[in-house]
Amino acid sequence: MNPIHATRGYAGHHAQAAYSRWAPIYDLLFDLPFHPGRLAAAQAAAQAAGPGGEILVIGVGTGLELPLLPANVHATGIDISAPMLRAARTRVDRQGLSQVKGLHVMDAAALEFPDAAFDVALAPYVMSVVPDVARALDEAWRVLRAGGTLVVMNHFAADKGVRKAVEHRMETAAAWLGWHPNFPYSAIGDWIASRPDARISERRGLPPMKLFTLLRIEKVAAR
Known part of the structure; x- marks a missing residue:
């Protein structure tokens, strides 16, 4: 087996296990503190898609973003965790979210x-x-139409100070947590810089305390 693929599989297994572990309490812990970012990301996605637009929600989890998308778009959600998606399907049925076309593992x-x-x-x-x-x-970019938009909402590691030290220490628990607290902006910034057809049209920090960053990346004609 290719060692790169083996490492990917190992990391993917831990991420999937962590996601499944968080599923029963995900909304309790990650709804309100993350709501401003979710709302901003959903609004940016809806604005970019326009009425009748097709939106793919990557890592839809329990579906917290889905009610924030307007009824005049068509949303498809994917997630690697079946327990998370079961919660998302319950949300869609309970709230009658007609904008959701499908949810897929x-x-x-x-x-x-x-x-x-x-x-x-x-x-x-x-x-x-x-x-x-x-x-x-790469996969998100592949399924985007020319002129489409990739909206990324994420936490990026601090460059200095107490927060940097805390994130660095928390990184030792990344496998158990299921995410990387010490996640660098370069992981996305370097990818954007390598794509001649990618252009950042918006970058802004969001609450709480600007811990999260919204990136709007346009798929333009190759320069």
Whole structure:
């Protein structure tokens, strides 16, 4: 077995196990503190998609973003965790979310959709979770139509100070947590810089305490 793929599989197994472990209490812990970021990301995705637009929600989890998307878009969610998706399906049924076309167990690094299938790919709080960030970004980009938008909402590690020290220490528990507290911006910034057809149209910090960053990345004609 290729050692890179073996490492990916090991990391993916731990991420999936952690996700399943968090599923029963995910909403309790991660709803209100993360709501401002989720709302901003959902609004950015809806604005970019427009009425009738197709939105892919990568790492949809229990579906907290889904009610924040307007009824005039078509949303498809994917997640690697079946327990998370069961909660998302319950949310869709309970709230009558007609904008949701489907929810699928799927690996963000191996999307089972054709090229150029979506107007927007929305990745909320997921890039510090996936084992292979570049591959997940490549896949999101592949399924985007020309002129489409990738919306990323994520935490990025601090460059200095107490927060940097805390994040560095927390990184030792990354496998158990299921995400990387010490996740560098370069993991996404370097990928953007390598793509001649990628352009950042928005970057802003969001509450609480600007711990999270919203990136809006446009898929433009190659320069």
